[in-house]
Amino acid sequence: MSGGRQVGPHTREWVLGPDTEYRFELDPGTSLAIKLVRGRAEVFGAELVEGKTLLFAYEAKAAVFTWHGCTLEVTGAPSTEYVADETPMAAYANVHVALEKMRVRAQEPEPASDDNEPPRVLVLGPENSGKTTVCKILANYAVRAGQGWEPLYINVDPSEGGWTVPGTISAASITVPIPTASPATPLGNAATSSASTLAANALTPLVYWYGHADTKRNPLLLERLIRNLGENVGERQDNDPEGRLAGIIIDTPSSFASSTTSGADHRLTLIRACVDAFRINVILVVGHEKLNVEMQRTYGNRMSVVKIPKSGGVVELDSSYRHRVQTAQIHNYMYGQAFSPPQGLGPLVQATPGGEAALEQRLAPSSQVVSVEDLVIYRIGEESMAPTSALPIGATRTVSELVPVRLDPTQPGARLHSALLALMHQSAEDAERYDEELLDMQVAGFLALTGVDAKARKMTVLAPTPIPFGGGPARVAIVGSFEWTEQS
Numbered sequence: 286m287s288g289g290r291q292v293g294p295h296t297r298e299w300v301l302g303p304d305t306e307y308r309f310e311l312d313p314g315t316s317l318a319i320k321l322v323r324g325r326a327e328v329f330g331a332e333l334v335e336g337k338t339l340l341f342a343y344e345a346k347a348a349v350f351t352w353h354g355c356t357l358e359v360t361g362a363p364s365t366e367y368v369a370d371e372t373p374m375a376a377y378a379n380v381h382v383a384l385e386k387m388r389v390r391a392q393e394p395e396p397a398s399d400d401n402e403p404p405r406v407l408v409l410g411p412e413n414s415g416k417t418t419v420c421k422i423l424a425n426y427a428v429r430a431g432q433g434w435e436p437l438y439i440n441v442d443p444s445e446g447g448w449t450v451p452g453t454i455s456a457a458s459i460t461v462p463i464p465t466a467s468p469a470t471p472l473g474n475a476a477t478s479s480a481s482t483l484a485a486n487a488l489t490p491l492v493y494w495y496g497h498a499d500t501k502r503n504p505l506l507l508e509r510l511i512r513n514l515g516e517n518v519g520e521r522q523d524n525d526p527e528g529r530l531a532g533i534i535i536d537t538p539s540s541f542a543s544s545t546t547s548g549a550d551h552r553l554t555l556i557r558a559c560v561d562a563f564r565i566n567v568i569l570v571v572g573h574e575k576l577n578v579e580m581q582r583t584y585g586n587r588m589s590v591v592k593i594p595k596s597g598g599v600v601e602l603d604s605s606y607r608h609r610v611q612t613a614q615i616h617n618y619m620y621g622q623a624f625s626p627p628q629g630l631g632p633l634v635q636a637t638p639g640g641e642a643a644l645e646q647r648l649a650p651s652s653q654v655v656s657v658e659d660l661v662i663y664r665i666g667e668e669s670m671a672p673t674s675a676l677p678i679g680a681t682r683t684v685s686e687l688v689p690v691r692l693d694p695t696q697p698g699a700r701l702h703s704a705l706l707a708l709m710h711q712s713a714e715d716a717e718r719y720d721e722e723l724l725d726m727q728v729a730g731f732l733a734l735t736g737v738d739a740k741a742r743k744m745t746v747l748a749p750t751p752i753p754f755g756g757g758p759a760r761v762a763i764v765g766s767f768e769w770t771e772q773s
């Protein structure tokens with residue numbers, strides 16, 4: 286493995302040949318600064334600007350790829366760094382070209398048919414195959430194509446935070462290339478966290494709350510949310526004929542690809558839910574022959590199913606890393622994140638995290654006290670609490686995955702302390718609603734329940750910005766299985 290040329294105590298220069306990439310992995314608590322000195326280069330499809338320094342932190346793992354060669358100046362001490370001359374970028378670029386042809390064809394004024402639909406792409410693959418990276422690259426190439434495309438990026442992997450916190454599925458139009466500075470903000474910043482520190486490239490995503498990282502925990506709920514998101518996206522696209530031409534790119538959970546578990550049925554049901562809900566017309570399978578054959582058999586007669594190679598650079602992420610990242614994503618939602626430049630980066634260097642607006646993205650969340658009558662909390666899919674002995678003879682305990690159960694936070698059995706809550710988006714018509722309609726509501730924001738005073742029937746909640754409670758219908762929140770911890 287050849288190394289970079291030392292050009293300062295903490296800085297190395299890497300000269301990259303055409304079609305190669307500089308890969309790195311960071312340890313906790315470290316950061317890395319990369320400056321493009323000469324040539325052209327990109328991080329997962331997002332172009333670097335010559336002379337500008339980019340910062341990476343929070344255990345980021347990524348690569349700077351160049352089509353025609355470049356020189357990079359790298360400051361900091363990654364745990365791993367090397368240049369790879371074998372990458373799947375040519376294959377990914379071919380996919381982009383094919384998608385671009387579909388977009389252009391969809392612009393033509395011939396009557397709409399299956400042959401001139403914009404690309405609606407479902408990306409499938411096993412754990413650590415690089416699905417998210419492929420989605421980013423394809424979305425970023427579309428944004429860079431110079432046609433004004435704003436593809437819709439959809440994340441249906443609840444173990445990833447997307448633009449907000451883990452436990453969600455979400456969609457947003459991509460208007461500027463997605464940066465890769467920190468796994469705490471895998472898709473860049475969202476405007477929903479705090480309006481006061483809006484980055485210019487912050488997005489307003491559509492968000493639904495599933496509440497868990499694991500798709501097997503409540504597949505019925507996930508399926509319903511996928512269909513809700515699909516309906517919402519479909520309506521938006523029908524009202525925006527220009528916008529829909531850029532198409533859709535969907536990142537999926539790795540459980541959709543793991544056929545050996547007993548949850549195989551759910552897996553296929555959830556894939557079908559995505560195919561129907563988002564009217565998928567292209568399936569990309571990242572490096573998995575068996576899944577590719579399975580998808581060819583099921584969907585090959587009505588859409589393109591294409592196997593694409595996995596990158597040798599994808600890092601195997603273990604469960605403790607994933608847990609740390611989820612905690613960091615929740616923490617980032619409340620507090621934002623600050624990037625400390627690595628040792629050796631001159632004080633005058635203007636560095637930005639992954640191309641985002643500011644080095645300091647600190648938020649000041651507000652803690653507020655709310656009465657339990659003004660914030661009503663539900664859990665979805667709790668077993669009915671009546672003991673079996675209290676049920677009429679012959680009746681079985683009802684266990685429904687889709688029943689919202691109202692919780693009393695003042696009861697110790699509610700297990701709500703330190704819970705992360707999704708605050709639902711309520712409209713005036715929602716004042717009179719059926720409990721089941723809670724399942725179809727979008728998320729307005731997230732709260733952490735940090736204290737309960739049972740006697741006073743009050744709770745303390747933390748949110749990025751103050752939320753008006755009281756003086757109207759009660760607000761509704763849903764709890765999942767994520768906990769709030771102060772330290773990230």
Ligand SMILES: Nc1ncnc2c1ncn2[C@@H]1O[C@H](COP(=O)(O)OP(=O)(O)OP(=O)(O)O)[C@@H](O)[C@H]1O
Binds near residue numbers: 347442537
């Ligand atoms: N070419 C590369 N060089 C270095 N790191 C990479 C490369 N491609 C991907 N990675 C990193 O590898 C990790 C896993 O990639 P990614 O998240 O795309 O995989 P995934 O299949 O979506 O994961 P999951 O199992 O969570 O669904 C990420 O940290 C990503 O930034």
